[in-house]
Each structure stands twice: as structure tokens, then as C-alpha cells.
Amino acid sequence: MSAKGDMCYAWTNDAGIKGECGGAVTTLLKYALKNKIVDAVLTVEKGVDIYDPLPVFITDPADLDKCSGSLHCGTLLLPKLIQKYLDGAKDMKLAVTVKGCDAKAMYELAKRNKINMDNIFMIGLNCGGSVTPFTARTMIHDIYGINPDDVVKEEIDKGQFIIMLKDGTHKGISMDELEAKGLGRRLNCQRCETKIPRQADIACGNWGVVGDKAGKATFVEICSDKGAALFDAASKAGVIQSCAPDAKGLEIRGKIENVMVKMGLKNQKKQFDELGYGAKRLAFMEKETSRCLKCYTCIEQCPICSCTDCITKDPAIVTPGRIPPNFMFHMIRYAHVAPSCINCGQCQELCPMDIPNALFMHAMQTETQALFGFGKPGYDMILPALAYSEDKKDNGFVYFKMP
Ligand SMILES: Cc1cc2nc3c(=O)[nH]c(=O)nc-3n(C[C@H](O)[C@H](O)[C@H](O)COP(=O)(O)OP(=O)(O)OC[C@H]3O[C@@H](n4cnc5c(N)ncnc54)[C@H](O)[C@@H]3O)c2cc1C
Numbered sequence: 001m002s003a004k005g006d007m008c009y010a011w012t013n014d015a016g017i018k019g020e021c022g023g024a025v026t027t028l029l030k031y032a033l034k035n036k037i038v039d040a041v042l043t044v045e046k047g048v049d050i051y052d053p054l055p056v057f058i059t060d061p062a063d064l065d066k067c068s069g070s071l072h073c074g075t076l077l078l079p080k081l082i083q084k085y086l087d088g089a090k091d092m093k094l095a096v097t098v099k100g101c102d103a104k105a106m107y108e109l110a111k112r113n114k115i116n117m118d119n120i121f122m123i124g125l126n127c128g129g130s131v132t133p134f135t136a137r138t139m140i141h142d143i144y145g146i147n148p149d150d151v152v153k154e155e156i157d158k159g160q161f162i163i164m165l166k167d168g169t170h171k172g173i174s175m176d177e178l179e180a181k182g183l184g185r186r187l188n189c190q191r192c193e194t195k196i197p198r199q200a201d202i203a204c205g206n207w208g209v210v211g212d213k214a215g216k217a218t219f220v221e222i223c224s225d226k227g228a229a230l231f232d233a234a235s236k237a238g239v240i241q242s243c244a245p246d247a248k249g250l251e252i253r254g255k256i257e258n259v260m261v262k263m264g265l266k267n268q269k270k271q272f273d274e275l276g277y278g279a280k281r282l283a284f285m286e287k288e289t290s291r292c293l294k295c296y297t298c299i300e301q302c303p304i305c306s307c308t309d310c311i312t313k314d315p316a317i318v319t320p321g322r323i324p325p326n327f328m329f330h331m332i333r334y335a336h337v338a339p340s341c342i343n344c345g346q347c348q349e350l351c352p353m354d355i356p357n358a359l360f361m362h363a364m365q366t367e368t369q370a371l372f373g374f375g376k377p378g379y380d381m382i383l384p385a386l387a388y389s390e391d392k393k394d395n396g397f398v399y400f401k402m403p
């Protein structure tokens with residue numbers, strides 16, 4: 001019997017699954033769907049090319065085989081899709097693959113009653129970072145000197161972005177080197193400190209798989225009773241096999257996680273310092289946001305923005321038809337969202353005017369957290385510091401009412 005905190009190496013017994021590592025994730029998803037533990041799976045498959053991760057809603061277990069493997073290029077955030085297009089999984093049981101930012105978004109949406117966590121199975125993927133399709137193509141062309149269309153697979157391993165070509169050769173360049181040139185992982189990924197998504201029911205990855213299982217097994221950490229029950233049922237049915245992790249592997253995994261978290265914190269300090277503080281930062285924010293088209297993408301895509309009546313649409317505050325909107329448009333959103341920002345990067349990656357919204361938000365989130373002393377958003381179900389509280393016992397703020 002598995003329990004929360006247990007760890008193992010796991011691999012599939014299903015010949016149809018060609019997983020990134022041991023195929024444990026696809027096997028668990030397939031088992032859950034086949035046995036009606038869930039009604040559907042929301043995951044990702046390759047679109048037109050490896051730079052195009054496509055969210056897919058799957059109800060036939062056979063369709064899961066083609067989704068196996070990891071896609072590191074893209075800026076996806078699956079929970080917002082559950083809110084927008086699947087009615088927050090209110091009436092269906094859904095399994096979903098989640099990176100750290102997805103898992104945190106899921107918690108924050110659940111706090112705002114936008115997603116029903118009781119109906120969700122989260123299969124977590126450890127995450128070293130992702131690269132935007134544009135950056136991936138640019139760096140492969142400019143730095144690797146290779147046509148991006150000749151690349152058949154990419155992976156991030158041992159600090160390198162590695163590409164495999166049609167002719168079977170591969171080439172890797174260190175992320176540090178790429179990032180020093182302004183390429184590599186997304187800026188929010190460089191700041192990320194959620195490397196193993198323990199908010200999920202099960203967290204899966206390749207870190208720590210050593211010896212004869214290297215490249216053939218998935219490192220699995222059980223993170224909830226729900227996760228334990230699913231893993232045990234799949235094991236009992238014989239679709240997945242597992243063994244105890246190697247002691248050296250355990251140590252390596254712990255060390256890598258530690259180094260990656262420290263690197264995320266170091267990058268936070270670096271990027272926040274570059275942004276400046278006080279009046280300098282405010283002036284920079286005002287200058288950057290003066291390009292705004294008021295397209296509302298940052299609001300639409302943010303997993304925290306969820307007020308039923310958005311105050312930025314109030315004509316008394318933000319004049320209709322005026323572009324750029326006044327600075328107050330952004331200040332309202334920053335003040336409203338920053339305490340709960342989970343650093344998913346959406347409001348920056350998808351902004352048509354390249355306004356560094358996520359950097360502003362993440363900096364403010366970190367600072368408000370230090371100021372008010374509340375926990376990190378996305379890690380538990382405690383309401384945000386500025387949430388409306390009927391009896392005000394959670395905190396003293398009456399700022400907005402949770403919808
Ligand atoms: C962006 C990214 C970065 C990663 N970085 C690390 C790392 O640094 N260290 C580490 O230990 N592990 C990392 N992983 C996890 C690792 O690559 C494997 O996904 C994991 O070990 C599971 O292997 P598997 O063979 O069991 O999965 P598979 O059976 O191959 O299943 C993988 C599942 O993940 C889904 N998926 C693929 N790409 C995405 C995506 N972008 N977003 C959401 N779902 C997706 C697929 O649709 C499939 O359902 C990363 C994964 C991703 C997607």
C-alpha cells in the first residue's frame with residue numbers, strides 16, 4: 001500500500017506507450033480513464049511541430065498513447081482552460097497533467113470557486129522550465145546554426161537544452177549560456193521555485209533515476225491519498241511496475257531540487273533588482289505600460305483574475321475607447337492580483353505589446369508577502385491576504401469579495 005510521501009521508480013507494462021521516461025504518467029492516465037475513475041483527461045500533444053504543444057481533451061483511452069512524451073516549448077496553462085471551457089470540472093471527473101505553475105493555478109482557481117478540486121486528479125510533472133516557441137526557434141537557428149524544422153525532439157537535461165535532429169545526431173548548449181544571451185527558458189521559469197509539484201496527487205519526473213533504470217523509469221512521488229489509491233490500483237491491475245528508488249538517486253534528486261530552487265531565488269533577486277524599486281520602478285512601469293492596447297489578454301489569461309465584474313471595465317474609471325488606457329488600468333490589476341500571483345508568466349508571454357506584466361506582478365507578490373507575512377500563493381487553500389472575510393478573523397482586509 002502506498003502512502004503520501006512514498007517514492008519509487010515506475011515504468012509501464014503497456015507496449016503501446018512510449019513515454020518520456022518510464023511512461024508512468026500516460027499509464028496512470030490511461031488506467032484512470034479506462035476504469036472510469038475519471039470521465040476525461042486534459043493533457044498535451046504535439047501539434048504541427050515540436051514547438052506547438054496542443055491541449056487535448058481525451059475521452060477514449062487509446063488516444064492517450066500519442067500524447068506521451070514531454071514538450072518543453074510553449075506557454076500553456078491548463079487550469080484556466082478547465083475554468084473557461086469545462087465549467088471548472090463541476091460536473092465531470094477530470095485527470096490533468098500539471099507543471100508547478102499549473103498546480104498552483106489550480107489551487108488559486110479553486111479558492112475562488114472556479115474549479116472543483118474534488119473532481120480533479122492532478123498528475124504532476126517536475127519542471128526545470130519551458131521555452132517559448134519563438135525563442136526556441138530563434139536560438140536553434142541563431143546559436144545552434146540549425147534549421148528549427150530539422151529538429152525532431154528537444155529536451156532539457158543536466159542544465160542543457162538538447163536538440164535531436166532528423167539524421168539521429170544531437171547537440172546541447174548550456175542553459176546558462178543561452179540565458180546570458182537573453183534566450184533559453186522564459187523569464188518567469190528562470191524565477192520559478194516550484195520544481196516538484198507536490199500540490200498534485202502524484203509528482204513525476206526524471207531527476208534521481210540512476211543505474212540500470214536511467215532513461216527507462218519515471219521517478220514517482222506520491223503526494224496525496226487520492227494519488228496513492230490510483231497508483232496502487234494501477235499496480236494491482238499490472239499495468240504499471242515499480243521498485244524502490246536507488247539511495248544515490250534519492251540523494252541526487254534532493255540536491256538537484258535544492259540547486260534549482262536556489263537558482264530561482266537568485267534569479268528573482270537579479271530580475272527584481274534590475275527592475276528597480278520605489279519611484280524608479282513606478283516610472284519604468286508607467287513607461288512600459290504606455291504601449292498597452294487594452295486588449296484584455298492579460299486579464300483573460302490570468303488564473304487569479306476572476307472577479308465577475310471587472311473594475312477595469314467600469315467606464316467611470318477606465319475611459320472606453322481610449323488607448324493606451326490610463327496607468328490606473330494597470331495599477332488596479334496589479335493591486336488586485338499581485339498578492340496572489342503564482343508567476344505563471346501568462347500575462348507577459350501573451351501580451352501583444354511585450355509588457356513585462358508577470359515580472360511586475362511577481363516582484364510585487366514577493367514584496368507584499370514579505371510585508372504581510374502570508375504564505376506563498378498556490379501552495380495551500382488559505383485565502384489571499386486581501387480577500388474579503390465575513391468575520392474578518394482570517395485577516396483585517398476588506399478588499400474584494402470572493403465570487
Ligand atoms: C516543460 C517540462 C519540463 C520538465 N522538466 C523536468 C525536469 O527538469 N526534471 C524532471 O525530473 N522532470 C521534468 N519534466 C518531467 C519529465 O519530462 C516527464 O514528463 C516525467 O518524468 C514523466 O515521464 P513519463 O515517461 O512517466 O511521462 P509520459 O508517459 O511520457 O507522459 C507525459 C505526459 O505529460 C504531458 N505533457 C507533455 N508536455 C506537457 C506540458 N508542457 N504541459 C503539461 N503536460 C505535458 C503529455 O501529454 C503526457 O500526458 C518536465 C516536463 C515538462 C513538460
Ligand code: SF4
Nearest residue numbers: 100101127129189192
Ligand atoms: S513557471 Fe515553473 S513550473 Fe511553470 S513552466 Fe516555468 S519552471 Fe515550469
Ligand code: SF4
Nearest residue numbers: 302341342344345347
Ligand atoms: S499576474 Fe500574470 S504571472 Fe501572475 S498569475 Fe496572473 S497571469 Fe500569471
Ligand code: SF4
Nearest residue numbers: 292293295296298351
Ligand atoms: S495584454 Fe498587454 S496590451 Fe493587452 S491589455 Fe494587457 S498589458 Fe495591455
